[in-house]
Amino acid sequence: MMRFRPRLLDSLSGYDRAQFAHDAGAGVTVGVLALPLAMAFAIASGMSPTAGIWTAIVAGLLISLLGGSRVQIGGPTGAFIPIIFGIVADYGVANLLVATLLAGIMLFAMGALRLGGMIRFIPVSVVTGFTNGIAVVIFISQIKDFLGLTIEQLPGDFFGKMGTLFNHLHTIHLPTVAVAVASLVVLVLWNMLARRVKVMARLPGPLAVLIIATAVNIVIGLPVETIGSRFGGIPQAVPDLGLPAFDLTTLGKLIAPALTIAMLGAIESLLSARVADNQIDDRHDPNQELMAQGIANMVAPIFGGFAATGAIARTATNIRSGGRTPVAGIIHALVLLAVVLALAPLAGDIPLATLSAIVVMVSIHMGEWEAFAHLKRFSLAYRTTLVGTFLITVVFDLTLAVEIGMVMASLFFIRRVSDLTRIEPIAIEGDMCGGQPDRILAFRLFGSLFFGAANKLEYLLTEVDRDPHVLILAMDKVISIDTSGLDILRTLRRNMAKRGATLIVCELNPQPRSILVRSGFVDEIGAQNLTDTLPQALARGHKLCAASNEAVEAPAPQLGR
Incomplete structure (x- = not known):
């Protein structure tokens, strides 16, 4: 109020x-x-x-x-x-x-x-x-x-004004x-x-x-x-x-x-x-x-x-x-x-x-x-924004200068935050996943998954050289997710599903957890595939791999005469 x-x-x-x-x-x-x-x-x-x-x-x-x-x-x-x-x-x-x-x-x-x-x-x-x-x-x-110049009316624009004065x-x-x-x-x-x-x-x-x-x-x-x-x-x-x-x-x-x-x-x-x-x-x-x-x-x-x-x-x-x-x-x-x-x-x-x-x-x-x-x-971003805003103010218009200055500052900020977002592989020993490290991949995400950094997750879609049965994302270092980040997570889940693989997410902070729950993403991956800790995620991955092995090794049913 x-x-x-x-x-x-x-x-x-x-x-x-x-x-x-x-x-x-x-x-x-x-x-x-x-x-x-x-x-x-x-x-x-x-x-x-x-x-x-x-x-x-x-x-x-x-x-x-x-x-x-x-x-x-x-x-x-x-x-x-x-x-x-x-x-x-x-x-x-x-x-x-x-x-x-x-x-x-x-x-x-x-x-x-x-x-x-x-x-x-x-x-x-x-x-x-x-x-x-x-x-x-x-x-x-x-x-x-x-200077006491004899000018009836100065133009409002910069070039007209300077020309008239000259x-x-x-x-x-x-x-x-x-x-x-x-x-x-x-x-x-x-x-x-x-x-x-x-x-x-x-x-x-x-x-x-x-x-x-x-x-x-x-x-x-x-x-x-x-x-x-x-x-x-x-x-x-x-x-x-x-x-x-x-x-x-x-x-x-x-x-x-x-x-x-x-x-x-x-x-x-x-x-x-x-x-x-x-x-x-x-x-x-x-x-x-x-x-x-x-x-x-x-x-x-x-x-x-x-x-x-x-x-x-x-x-x-x-x-x-x-x-x-x-x-x-x-x-x-x-x-x-x-x-x-x-x-x-x-x-x-x-x-x-x-x-x-x-x-x-x-x-x-x-x-x-x-x-x-x-x-x-100062940084190139600071110098470019300051000088650009200055020149546009002088030559064109204050409003345009503030608008473009804010756009430049925002773009540089997005780039800076995007640079802080990264993905690092987590080394998995055999005893951590039931002796099946080759079938489980795990990565730790850092920073913020927003529209300026969502492309970082595309690495998991195109550059992973293994075809895992389980993909684990540890997100304890992710401070926020926006709808663009959520969209790339959904794309990743669908990609994993097409390969017959499962996506497991663990160690979520409050804001990312809130948006994943409210958006229905947790329902899409299954609540059992959202864990609080990495060991729990590895245990879940081992269970999925074991179930897959049993399905593969089970003898074919015999038909009665």
Whole structure:
């Protein structure tokens, strides 16, 4: 049954004034950090900065109120940039909001059906590959604003995007480049000095460079594009509520994009929550977290917002700042709301080149680049899966990359498990089988008899150079059997029956025994031919051989006159 219990309810038990002080400080810190990131991610995604801020407010509030983690901070993230940008380019902003709502429904259903734990089955090689791929895609998406290129609309596909950027390099705007580079340098230096100077550490680097660049622009009037010049500023009010109209034909086309948003949101939010667990010695509820993410993505589009998920960087900042309960996340959302209602007019002077520099820095820190340097330490399967997922993410599509990455990882896993499955002959002395070792063959099976390894049993069908009267399979080292393994066992039994031989199975573990009994295979071979130990199987084989000998040696009946 579905269990809906937000972590906030458990966190309030024993909540005191001291913890509130820590949560309040952390909430304010994360709130001011989330402001520039929300605007930068929104603009990079082809949305307005207003949409990014309201996504952070609404989704961030609901994720903290209803989530399954004590410290998770939700909102728009860099990982969504290529996904959102592609949907906006192909279907428009209105349909993006519909796709986000559909993704929210999918996320809630995943949590309600208790599928949160299944996200952990995605291999590290796939996660690292698409994370690094997304980082590269984000970096490429910022070339236009970083260089100030005159491009009306960038294509959504990789080759079209790179071709357009190359063809418009002659439109580079040097003042924009200067502001972007200066912002990047200030951001790097601020982050370096913040590790040594405690006063600087209290102000997040992205917000610091945003304040500095905006102040310089107000004083001297930089000849660069700003939020005001492109978007007309940020409204100092709550946006009009409601979803855009849509038709059923378009709705069908949005299923795949919505699934992409849902899968990426689930992966990133649960990965962020798991990282947070290690930092605060806690354990989140993945199903509750997915339901909260679903609700957040269903409600955010009503405010004009788009896809949101758990943000690793903001969650880590929350933990470092002392946040230990969802109250910190709630305060972070309220801080953003207060900033919008009080300081929105100042946002019009923010240079877009500065926001681009912030996103570039996010993309650089987002990638796990050391994974490429360490590839030679790992197996060919790991290297192929990681690099393949990375390249497909960059060149084609995240969804396709995850799908193919999972297929590659699964195939390599099947091959590995298949290699662990083997068959070894058991030497039988004459006194072990009543002096008839030539008429009894015995083999011990190891591993798992599943569809990827069922062909190993074909050896017993085609390669055995003797024609035994009894074939014994000792299966104490077999941990599992699937229907393909069962089918090859049935084929083996029929083959033995055609030769007039008997198949005996012994030493079964619980799972193999269960499937052989439930499938009726035990009835096919006869319950007397299923034994608990190898000596019992040998004794049964000796008895069968003796009965066969008696039948052969018995004198023919004499006919009466």
